[in-house]
Amino acid sequence: MKESHGPSPGQAPNGYSTAPAEVGYRLKRRARSIRPGMHAGTETGGGLEPLVRTTLLDGRDPRRLDLLASSRDPLRRLLVRRYRQRASVRVYVLADLSASLGFRGRGDRIKTLASLVSALGFSAGRAGDAFAFIGCDVRLRREFLLPPTRMSGAYLDLADRLRECIPRGQGSHGLLEAIPLIGNRRALVFLVSDFHFPLALLESILAGVARHQVVPVVLEDSRESEPSPRMGLVRVRDPETGEERTLLMRPSLRHRLRAQAEQRRAAVFDCLAAHGAPPLVLTDRFDVDRVNRYFSP
Structure with missing residues:
Protein backbone atom coordinates (compact mmCIF):
# COMPACT_ATOMS: atom_id res chain seq x y z
CA MET A 1 0.00 0.00 0.00
CA LYS A 2 1.34 3.42 -0.91
CA GLU A 3 1.97 5.73 2.00
CA SER A 4 0.02 8.97 1.95
CA HIS A 5 1.17 12.31 3.32
CA GLY A 6 -0.52 15.60 3.92
CA PRO A 7 -0.89 18.50 6.30
CA SER A 8 -1.59 17.55 9.88
CA PRO A 9 -4.73 19.17 11.21
CA GLY A 10 -4.23 21.06 14.43
CA GLN A 11 -7.20 19.51 16.19
CA ALA A 12 -9.19 16.32 16.11
CA PRO A 13 -12.70 16.51 14.64
CA ASN A 14 -15.53 17.78 16.81
CA GLY A 15 -16.51 15.43 19.59
CA TYR A 16 -12.96 14.33 20.39
CA SER A 17 -11.87 16.61 23.18
CA THR A 18 -9.71 14.00 24.90
CA ALA A 19 -6.93 11.93 23.39
CA PRO A 20 -7.32 8.16 23.06
CA ALA A 21 -5.33 5.83 25.29
CA GLU A 22 -1.68 5.50 24.31
CA VAL A 23 -0.07 2.15 23.50
CA GLY A 24 3.68 1.81 24.06
CA TYR A 25 4.31 -0.82 21.40
CA ARG A 26 7.86 -2.10 20.94
CA LEU A 27 9.71 -3.77 18.08
CA LYS A 28 11.57 -7.04 18.54
CA ARG A 29 14.11 -6.14 15.85
CA ARG A 30 15.67 -2.93 14.64
CA ALA A 31 13.57 -1.00 12.16
CA ARG A 32 14.95 -0.89 8.62
CA SER A 33 13.94 2.61 7.64
CA ILE A 34 15.75 5.77 6.63
CA ARG A 35 12.93 7.86 8.07
CA PRO A 36 13.75 9.07 11.61
CA GLY A 37 11.47 7.85 14.36
CA MET A 38 11.30 6.48 17.90
CA HIS A 39 12.54 2.91 17.38
CA ALA A 40 16.02 1.43 17.35
CA GLY A 41 17.12 1.40 13.71
CA THR A 42 19.76 -0.11 11.47
CA GLU A 43 20.84 3.05 9.63
CA THR A 44 23.67 5.34 10.67
CA GLY A 45 22.86 9.00 11.08
CA GLY A 46 22.04 11.65 13.61
CA GLY A 47 21.13 9.40 16.49
CA LEU A 48 22.48 9.02 20.02
CA GLU A 49 23.30 5.30 20.02
CA PRO A 50 27.09 4.85 19.50
CA LEU A 51 27.94 2.38 16.76
CA VAL A 52 31.61 2.50 15.73
CA ARG A 53 34.51 4.89 15.29
CA THR A 54 35.79 5.45 11.79
CA THR A 55 38.21 7.78 10.05
CA LEU A 56 37.26 11.32 9.23
CA LEU A 57 37.70 10.44 5.56
CA ASP A 58 35.04 7.73 5.85
CA GLY A 59 32.79 9.48 8.34
CA ARG A 60 32.95 12.90 6.66
CA ASP A 61 31.51 14.72 9.66
CA PRO A 62 34.08 16.76 11.61
CA ARG A 63 31.42 17.65 14.19
CA ARG A 64 31.70 14.09 15.51
CA LEU A 65 35.48 14.16 15.88
CA ASP A 66 36.64 12.02 18.82
CA LEU A 67 39.78 13.79 20.06
CA LEU A 68 40.57 11.24 22.77
CA ALA A 69 40.32 8.25 20.43
CA SER A 70 42.30 10.13 17.76
CA SER A 71 45.13 10.88 20.20
CA ARG A 72 45.38 7.17 21.07
CA ASP A 73 45.25 5.88 17.50
CA PRO A 74 48.62 4.26 16.64
CA LEU A 75 48.23 5.31 12.99
CA ARG A 76 47.60 8.92 14.05
CA ARG A 77 44.30 9.05 12.18
CA LEU A 78 41.52 11.49 12.92
CA LEU A 79 38.61 9.40 14.16
CA VAL A 80 34.94 10.33 14.27
CA ARG A 81 32.02 8.67 16.02
CA ARG A 82 29.22 7.07 14.04
CA TYR A 83 25.78 6.63 15.56
CA ARG A 84 22.70 4.59 14.82
CA GLN A 85 19.66 6.62 13.89
CA ARG A 86 16.30 6.05 15.53
CA ALA A 87 13.79 4.93 12.89
CA SER A 88 10.08 4.79 12.16
CA VAL A 89 7.94 1.79 11.26
CA SER A 222 -16.76 -14.37 28.36
CA ARG A 223 -20.41 -15.18 27.66
CA GLU A 224 -19.75 -16.83 24.29
CA SER A 225 -17.42 -19.47 25.72
CA GLU A 226 -19.94 -20.47 28.40
CA PRO A 227 -22.72 -22.84 27.24
CA SER A 228 -26.31 -21.92 28.03
CA PRO A 229 -27.18 -22.54 31.70
CA ARG A 230 -30.69 -23.60 30.65
CA MET A 231 -31.52 -27.28 30.54
CA GLY A 232 -33.88 -28.83 28.01
CA LEU A 233 -34.43 -27.66 24.44
CA VAL A 234 -32.37 -24.62 23.51
CA ARG A 235 -31.95 -22.85 20.19
CA VAL A 236 -28.35 -22.07 19.25
CA ARG A 237 -27.02 -20.03 16.35
CA ASP A 238 -23.62 -20.09 14.67
CA PRO A 239 -22.57 -16.40 14.59
CA GLU A 240 -20.37 -16.92 11.51
CA THR A 241 -22.77 -18.79 9.21
CA GLY A 242 -26.11 -17.84 10.76
CA GLU A 243 -27.05 -21.53 10.90
CA GLU A 244 -29.46 -22.40 13.72
CA ARG A 245 -30.20 -25.70 15.36
CA THR A 246 -31.99 -27.09 18.40
CA LEU A 247 -30.09 -28.92 21.13
CA LEU A 248 -31.29 -30.91 24.10
CA MET A 249 -29.12 -29.27 26.73
CA ARG A 250 -28.15 -31.49 29.62
CA PRO A 251 -25.18 -31.47 32.02
CA SER A 252 -23.10 -33.92 29.97
CA LEU A 253 -23.59 -31.94 26.74
CA ARG A 254 -22.85 -28.68 28.54
CA HIS A 255 -19.59 -30.17 29.84
CA ARG A 256 -18.69 -31.45 26.36
CA LEU A 257 -19.35 -28.08 24.71
CA ARG A 258 -17.20 -26.30 27.28
CA ALA A 259 -14.38 -28.82 26.74
CA GLN A 260 -14.59 -28.38 22.96
CA ALA A 261 -14.34 -24.60 23.33
CA GLU A 262 -11.29 -24.94 25.56
CA GLN A 263 -9.63 -27.38 23.15
CA ARG A 264 -10.28 -25.06 20.23
CA ARG A 265 -8.81 -22.10 22.13
CA ALA A 266 -5.72 -24.12 23.06
CA ALA A 267 -5.24 -25.20 19.43
CA VAL A 268 -5.36 -21.58 18.23
CA PHE A 269 -2.90 -20.45 20.90
CA ASP A 270 -0.54 -23.34 20.10
CA CYS A 271 -0.62 -22.40 16.42
CA LEU A 272 0.19 -18.77 17.21
CA ALA A 273 3.00 -19.74 19.57
Whole structure:
Protein backbone atom coordinates (compact mmCIF):
# COMPACT_ATOMS: atom_id res chain seq x y z
CA MET A 1 0.00 0.00 0.00
CA LYS A 2 1.34 3.42 -0.91
CA GLU A 3 1.97 5.73 2.00
CA SER A 4 0.02 8.97 1.95
CA HIS A 5 1.17 12.31 3.32
CA GLY A 6 -0.52 15.60 3.92
CA PRO A 7 -0.89 18.50 6.30
CA SER A 8 -1.59 17.55 9.88
CA PRO A 9 -4.73 19.17 11.21
CA GLY A 10 -4.23 21.06 14.43
CA GLN A 11 -7.20 19.51 16.19
CA ALA A 12 -9.19 16.32 16.11
CA PRO A 13 -12.70 16.51 14.64
CA ASN A 14 -15.53 17.78 16.81
CA GLY A 15 -16.51 15.43 19.59
CA TYR A 16 -12.96 14.33 20.39
CA SER A 17 -11.87 16.61 23.18
CA THR A 18 -9.71 14.00 24.90
CA ALA A 19 -6.93 11.93 23.39
CA PRO A 20 -7.32 8.16 23.06
CA ALA A 21 -5.33 5.83 25.29
CA GLU A 22 -1.68 5.50 24.31
CA VAL A 23 -0.07 2.15 23.50
CA GLY A 24 3.68 1.81 24.06
CA TYR A 25 4.31 -0.82 21.40
CA ARG A 26 7.86 -2.10 20.94
CA LEU A 27 9.71 -3.77 18.08
CA LYS A 28 11.57 -7.04 18.54
CA ARG A 29 14.11 -6.14 15.85
CA ARG A 30 15.67 -2.93 14.64
CA ALA A 31 13.57 -1.00 12.16
CA ARG A 32 14.95 -0.89 8.62
CA SER A 33 13.94 2.61 7.64
CA ILE A 34 15.75 5.77 6.63
CA ARG A 35 12.93 7.86 8.07
CA PRO A 36 13.75 9.07 11.61
CA GLY A 37 11.47 7.85 14.36
CA MET A 38 11.30 6.48 17.90
CA HIS A 39 12.54 2.91 17.38
CA ALA A 40 16.02 1.43 17.35
CA GLY A 41 17.12 1.40 13.71
CA THR A 42 19.76 -0.11 11.47
CA GLU A 43 20.84 3.05 9.63
CA THR A 44 23.67 5.34 10.67
CA GLY A 45 22.86 9.00 11.08
CA GLY A 46 22.04 11.65 13.61
CA GLY A 47 21.13 9.40 16.49
CA LEU A 48 22.48 9.02 20.02
CA GLU A 49 23.30 5.30 20.02
CA PRO A 50 27.09 4.85 19.50
CA LEU A 51 27.94 2.38 16.76
CA VAL A 52 31.61 2.50 15.73
CA ARG A 53 34.51 4.89 15.29
CA THR A 54 35.79 5.45 11.79
CA THR A 55 38.21 7.78 10.05
CA LEU A 56 37.26 11.32 9.23
CA LEU A 57 37.70 10.44 5.56
CA ASP A 58 35.04 7.73 5.85
CA GLY A 59 32.79 9.48 8.34
CA ARG A 60 32.95 12.90 6.66
CA ASP A 61 31.51 14.72 9.66
CA PRO A 62 34.08 16.76 11.61
CA ARG A 63 31.42 17.65 14.19
CA ARG A 64 31.70 14.09 15.51
CA LEU A 65 35.48 14.16 15.88
CA ASP A 66 36.64 12.02 18.82
CA LEU A 67 39.78 13.79 20.06
CA LEU A 68 40.57 11.24 22.77
CA ALA A 69 40.32 8.25 20.43
CA SER A 70 42.30 10.13 17.76
CA SER A 71 45.13 10.88 20.20
CA ARG A 72 45.38 7.17 21.07
CA ASP A 73 45.25 5.88 17.50
CA PRO A 74 48.62 4.26 16.64
CA LEU A 75 48.23 5.31 12.99
CA ARG A 76 47.60 8.92 14.05
CA ARG A 77 44.30 9.05 12.18
CA LEU A 78 41.52 11.49 12.92
CA LEU A 79 38.61 9.40 14.16
CA VAL A 80 34.94 10.33 14.27
CA ARG A 81 32.02 8.67 16.02
CA ARG A 82 29.22 7.07 14.04
CA TYR A 83 25.78 6.63 15.56
CA ARG A 84 22.70 4.59 14.82
CA GLN A 85 19.66 6.62 13.89
CA ARG A 86 16.30 6.05 15.53
CA ALA A 87 13.79 4.93 12.89
CA SER A 88 10.08 4.79 12.16
CA VAL A 89 7.94 1.79 11.26
CA ARG A 90 4.59 1.16 9.60
CA VAL A 91 1.85 -0.03 11.93
CA TYR A 92 -0.91 -2.11 10.32
CA VAL A 93 -4.17 -3.38 11.75
CA LEU A 94 -5.30 -6.39 9.72
CA ALA A 95 -8.83 -6.96 11.02
CA ASP A 96 -11.37 -9.73 10.61
CA LEU A 97 -14.81 -8.21 9.98
CA SER A 98 -16.71 -11.46 9.47
CA ALA A 99 -20.14 -12.08 11.00
CA SER A 100 -18.89 -13.61 14.25
CA LEU A 101 -17.29 -10.26 15.13
CA GLY A 102 -20.83 -8.94 15.51
CA PHE A 103 -21.52 -11.22 18.48
CA ARG A 104 -22.61 -9.26 21.54
CA GLY A 105 -22.47 -10.88 24.94
CA ARG A 106 -20.84 -9.18 27.89
CA GLY A 107 -18.93 -7.05 25.42
CA ASP A 108 -19.02 -5.79 21.85
CA ARG A 109 -16.13 -6.97 19.68
CA ILE A 110 -16.60 -4.28 17.04
CA LYS A 111 -16.46 -1.52 19.64
CA THR A 112 -13.37 -3.16 21.16
CA LEU A 113 -11.77 -3.14 17.71
CA ALA A 114 -12.69 0.53 17.20
CA SER A 115 -11.12 1.45 20.55
CA LEU A 116 -7.97 -0.46 19.64
CA VAL A 117 -7.80 1.37 16.30
CA SER A 118 -8.15 4.73 18.06
CA ALA A 119 -5.38 3.89 20.52
CA LEU A 120 -2.98 2.54 17.88
CA GLY A 121 -3.67 5.36 15.44
CA PHE A 122 -3.06 7.95 18.14
CA SER A 123 0.08 6.17 19.39
CA ALA A 124 1.53 5.78 15.90
CA GLY A 125 1.09 9.50 15.33
CA ARG A 126 2.86 10.29 18.59
CA ALA A 127 5.77 8.04 17.59
CA GLY A 128 6.04 9.41 14.05
CA ASP A 129 4.98 6.08 12.56
CA ALA A 130 2.63 5.51 9.64
CA PHE A 131 -0.70 3.88 10.53
CA ALA A 132 -2.79 1.67 8.24
CA PHE A 133 -5.94 -0.42 8.49
CA ILE A 134 -7.19 -3.31 6.34
CA GLY A 135 -10.62 -4.81 7.05
CA CYS A 136 -11.72 -8.16 5.59
CA ASP A 137 -14.37 -10.83 5.70
CA VAL A 138 -14.74 -13.28 2.79
CA ARG A 139 -13.11 -10.55 0.71
CA LEU A 140 -11.20 -7.35 1.14
CA ARG A 141 -13.55 -4.64 2.45
CA ARG A 142 -12.29 -1.59 0.57
CA GLU A 143 -14.61 0.74 2.45
CA PHE A 144 -12.52 -0.18 5.51
CA LEU A 145 -9.14 0.38 3.90
CA LEU A 146 -6.82 3.09 5.23
CA PRO A 147 -3.44 3.22 3.42
CA PRO A 148 -0.34 4.00 5.52
CA THR A 149 -0.56 7.61 6.61
CA ARG A 150 1.07 10.01 9.05
CA MET A 151 -1.80 12.48 8.93
CA SER A 152 -2.89 13.34 12.44
CA GLY A 153 -6.38 12.10 13.26
CA ALA A 154 -6.79 10.00 10.09
CA TYR A 155 -7.85 7.07 12.27
CA LEU A 156 -10.77 8.91 13.89
CA ASP A 157 -13.22 8.68 10.99
CA LEU A 158 -12.27 5.04 10.52
CA ALA A 159 -12.94 4.26 14.19
CA ASP A 160 -16.35 5.98 13.94
CA ARG A 161 -17.31 3.93 10.88
CA LEU A 162 -16.16 0.72 12.57
CA ARG A 163 -18.45 1.41 15.52
CA GLU A 164 -21.39 1.53 13.10
CA CYS A 165 -20.28 -1.57 11.19
CA ILE A 166 -22.59 -4.61 11.22
CA PRO A 167 -20.42 -7.62 10.23
CA ARG A 168 -22.21 -10.03 7.91
CA GLY A 169 -19.53 -11.84 5.88
CA GLN A 170 -19.58 -15.62 6.30
CA GLY A 171 -15.85 -16.24 6.35
CA SER A 172 -12.45 -14.63 6.77
CA HIS A 173 -10.54 -15.63 3.62
CA GLY A 174 -10.16 -11.96 2.68
CA LEU A 175 -7.36 -11.80 5.24
CA LEU A 176 -5.21 -13.81 2.82
CA GLU A 177 -6.12 -11.49 -0.06
CA ALA A 178 -5.01 -8.51 2.02
CA ILE A 179 -1.50 -9.69 2.88
CA PRO A 180 0.19 -8.36 -0.32
CA LEU A 181 -1.07 -4.87 0.58
CA ILE A 182 1.27 -4.85 3.58
CA GLY A 183 4.30 -5.05 1.31
CA ASN A 184 7.75 -6.48 1.86
CA ARG A 185 9.20 -3.90 4.23
CA ARG A 186 9.09 -5.27 7.76
CA ALA A 187 6.12 -3.80 9.61
CA LEU A 188 4.30 -4.17 12.91
CA VAL A 189 1.05 -6.01 12.14
CA PHE A 190 -1.83 -6.35 14.60
CA LEU A 191 -3.91 -9.32 13.39
CA VAL A 192 -7.30 -8.80 15.06
CA SER A 193 -10.00 -11.48 15.13
CA ASP A 194 -11.94 -13.88 17.31
CA PHE A 195 -10.03 -16.60 15.41
CA HIS A 196 -13.10 -18.76 14.86
CA PHE A 197 -12.01 -19.50 11.29
CA PRO A 198 -10.30 -22.83 10.34
CA LEU A 199 -6.81 -23.51 11.66
CA ALA A 200 -5.62 -24.20 8.11
CA LEU A 201 -6.54 -20.62 7.18
CA LEU A 202 -4.74 -19.31 10.26
CA GLU A 203 -1.61 -21.25 9.26
CA SER A 204 -1.74 -19.71 5.78
CA ILE A 205 -2.21 -16.19 7.14
CA LEU A 206 0.69 -16.53 9.59
CA ALA A 207 2.93 -17.90 6.85
CA GLY A 208 1.99 -14.94 4.66
CA VAL A 209 2.96 -12.34 7.27
CA ALA A 210 6.03 -14.19 8.57
CA ARG A 211 8.43 -11.43 7.49
CA HIS A 212 6.65 -8.96 9.78
CA GLN A 213 6.32 -8.65 13.55
CA VAL A 214 2.83 -9.98 14.18
CA VAL A 215 0.69 -9.31 17.24
CA PRO A 216 -2.41 -11.55 17.19
CA VAL A 217 -5.19 -9.76 19.08
CA VAL A 218 -7.81 -12.28 20.20
CA LEU A 219 -11.21 -10.69 20.85
CA GLU A 220 -13.00 -12.92 23.34
CA ASP A 221 -16.38 -12.67 25.01
CA SER A 222 -16.76 -14.37 28.36
CA ARG A 223 -20.41 -15.18 27.66
CA GLU A 224 -19.75 -16.83 24.29
CA SER A 225 -17.42 -19.47 25.72
CA GLU A 226 -19.94 -20.47 28.40
CA PRO A 227 -22.72 -22.84 27.24
CA SER A 228 -26.31 -21.92 28.03
CA PRO A 229 -27.18 -22.54 31.70
CA ARG A 230 -30.69 -23.60 30.65
CA MET A 231 -31.52 -27.28 30.54
CA GLY A 232 -33.88 -28.83 28.01
CA LEU A 233 -34.43 -27.66 24.44
CA VAL A 234 -32.37 -24.62 23.51
CA ARG A 235 -31.95 -22.85 20.19
CA VAL A 236 -28.35 -22.07 19.25
CA ARG A 237 -27.02 -20.03 16.35
CA ASP A 238 -23.62 -20.09 14.67
CA PRO A 239 -22.57 -16.40 14.59
CA GLU A 240 -20.37 -16.92 11.51
CA THR A 241 -22.77 -18.79 9.21
CA GLY A 242 -26.11 -17.84 10.76
CA GLU A 243 -27.05 -21.53 10.90
CA GLU A 244 -29.46 -22.40 13.72
CA ARG A 245 -30.20 -25.70 15.36
CA THR A 246 -31.99 -27.09 18.40
CA LEU A 247 -30.09 -28.92 21.13
CA LEU A 248 -31.29 -30.91 24.10
CA MET A 249 -29.12 -29.27 26.73
CA ARG A 250 -28.15 -31.49 29.62
CA PRO A 251 -25.18 -31.47 32.02
CA SER A 252 -23.10 -33.92 29.97
CA LEU A 253 -23.59 -31.94 26.74
CA ARG A 254 -22.85 -28.68 28.54
CA HIS A 255 -19.59 -30.17 29.84
CA ARG A 256 -18.69 -31.45 26.36
CA LEU A 257 -19.35 -28.08 24.71
CA ARG A 258 -17.20 -26.30 27.28
CA ALA A 259 -14.38 -28.82 26.74
CA GLN A 260 -14.59 -28.38 22.96
CA ALA A 261 -14.34 -24.60 23.33
CA GLU A 262 -11.29 -24.94 25.56
CA GLN A 263 -9.63 -27.38 23.15
CA ARG A 264 -10.28 -25.06 20.23
CA ARG A 265 -8.81 -22.10 22.13
CA ALA A 266 -5.72 -24.12 23.06
CA ALA A 267 -5.24 -25.20 19.43
CA VAL A 268 -5.36 -21.58 18.23
CA PHE A 269 -2.90 -20.45 20.90
CA ASP A 270 -0.54 -23.34 20.10
CA CYS A 271 -0.62 -22.40 16.42
CA LEU A 272 0.19 -18.77 17.21
CA ALA A 273 3.00 -19.74 19.57
CA ALA A 274 4.50 -22.07 16.95
CA HIS A 275 4.82 -19.05 14.65
CA GLY A 276 6.47 -16.93 17.34
CA ALA A 277 3.37 -14.77 17.80
CA PRO A 278 1.98 -15.11 21.34
CA PRO A 279 -1.62 -13.86 21.56
CA LEU A 280 -2.81 -10.63 23.11
CA VAL A 281 -6.24 -11.46 24.57
CA LEU A 282 -8.86 -8.75 25.05
CA THR A 283 -11.92 -10.06 26.88
CA ASP A 284 -15.23 -8.17 26.72
CA ARG A 285 -13.61 -4.74 26.27
CA PHE A 286 -10.52 -2.80 25.25
CA ASP A 287 -7.95 -2.74 28.05
CA VAL A 288 -4.96 -0.48 27.31
CA ASP A 289 -3.13 -1.69 30.42
CA ARG A 290 -3.26 -5.27 29.16
CA VAL A 291 -2.00 -4.14 25.75
CA ASN A 292 0.92 -2.29 27.31
CA ARG A 293 1.78 -5.26 29.54
CA TYR A 294 2.03 -7.37 26.40
CA PHE A 295 4.88 -5.15 25.19
CA SER A 296 6.61 -4.86 28.57
CA PRO A 297 10.22 -6.15 28.57
